[in-house]
Amino acid sequence: MLLAESATAIGGAGTLFGPLLGAATWLYLSDLFQVTFKLGTTWKLILGLVFVLLVVFLRRSIAGGLADLYMLITRGRQPAQTAPASATVPAAQRMGAVTLKQRQSPAGRQSGPILQVKGLSKRYGGLLANKDIDFSVDHGEIRGIIGPNGAGKSTFFKMLTCEVEPTTGAITFEGRDITGMGVVDACQLGLTKSYQINQLFERLTVRQNLQISALAEIRGKFKLDFLKSMNRVPGLTEQVEGTAALVHLTRRLDAPVSELAYGEKRRLEIGLALASSPSLLLLDEPLAGMSHEERVETVALLKSIAQGRTLVVIDHDMDSLFELVERITVLQEGSLLVEGTPEEIKSNAKVQEAYLGGVYEEMA
Incomplete structure (x- = not known):
């Protein structure tokens, strides 16, 4: 345990090769001294002193120090590599239209149900969390799902994104049966979800977070070029910067x-979900925990994102x-209660009784 912790501290936590590099350094020095x-x-005692010196003078460990050295050496070449790609996004913003590559649906399925x-x-x-639910969403539609606590919304959502396998029933996405499919495979097909609780890499930058998501669509599940520089992946920079512009994070990329x-x-x-170019985006409580001003801004953002999605x-x-x-779509006790337009839902007596508690009764 002590060797593992020391190797991680010396080599670098949060990296693939850091602990291996740290373990090799530790074993080499111990053999050298003995x-x-x-x-x-x-x-x-001497090895302990060396360990202290490494921690003090290489604050980001050996792996981080090597990365800093590499960035220092290549800094002079970086602007020439990234300037052409980054220049396209501000131009699009000045024109008031940010374009982002979208996944193409199978031929003949641009109208009618996508799910x-x-x-x-x-x-x-x-x-019984959900019972005999029939549900359909058309291409280009913006569908809402509501229901009181315990109505089965979260379980239903997880089944749609293949996080949970249904006990019975079938899910068809763009004409393909995805029942029982894994989350990764569903995402590769273009069905993506953003989470109620942020699933972010806190120690990485905004750009690096978006790169991870965009690579899932650009490169697929696995390729042998995983050591290739990010700047050499075709289309990655454009996809990342286009996504950042779409969610108003261009100035915060780094x-x-x-x-x-x-x-x-x-x-x-939301940007992580968009970066993989989904044809269907599921949003789990995107307004949760926001102030009134933040909710207004996010609703406007979602309306702009919804164009063509x-x-x-x-x-x-x-x-x-x-x-x-x-x-x-309104769920109650795990079953579908009613579906309709916002005005129809506001005036529906069953919904008012089961969920809204008469809040919109005067608007009926």
Whole structure:
């Protein structure tokens, strides 16, 4: 355990080769002091001093020091490599239209349902979380899903994104049965989800977070060129900077995620989903925890993102959701209660009784 911790501290935490480099350094020095210099038990003291010096003078460990040295050497060449790609985004912003590559749907499926669910149910032992749900979303539609706590929204959403396998029923995405498919495979097909709780790499920059997501679509699940420089991956820079512009984070691209405000982190969470060029984007409570001003800004952002895209949104902010979506699906006790336009849902007596508690009764 001590060797593992020391190797990680010396080599570098959060990297693939850091602990291996640290372990090799530790073992080499211990062998050097014991065998070559024959220091006896004194080798432990000297090795401890070397460890302290490495930690003090290489604050980012050996791997981080090597990375800093590489950046210092290549800094003079970097502007020439990145300037042409980065110049395209500000131009698009000045024109008021940010373009972002979108995944092409199979031929003949640009109209009609993009997602269809038939008889979807999920049982956990004796608990029935969802029961016989039929659900359909058309290409280009913005659909909202609401329901009281315990209505089965989260389980239903997880089944749609293949995080949870349904007990019965079928899920069809762009004409393909994805029931029981893994999350990674569903994402490769173009079905992506943003999470209620931010799933971000706090120690990386905004750019690096978006690169990780964009590579999932540009390169696929695995290729042998995983050691290739990011600057040499075709289309990556354009995809990352286009996504950042779309979620209004262009000026924060090189800022560590840990320095972002909460609203910026929520926008980055949405950006991670967008960077993989999804044809269907599912948003799990994108307005959660926001102030009134942040909610207004995010609704406007989602409206701009929705242009030419298909969105399914879960949120508890009724006013914002009714303003954003075209149709709403209401769940109650794990089953589908009713579907309709925002105005129809506001005036529906079953919804008022089961969920809204009469809040919109005067608007009926």
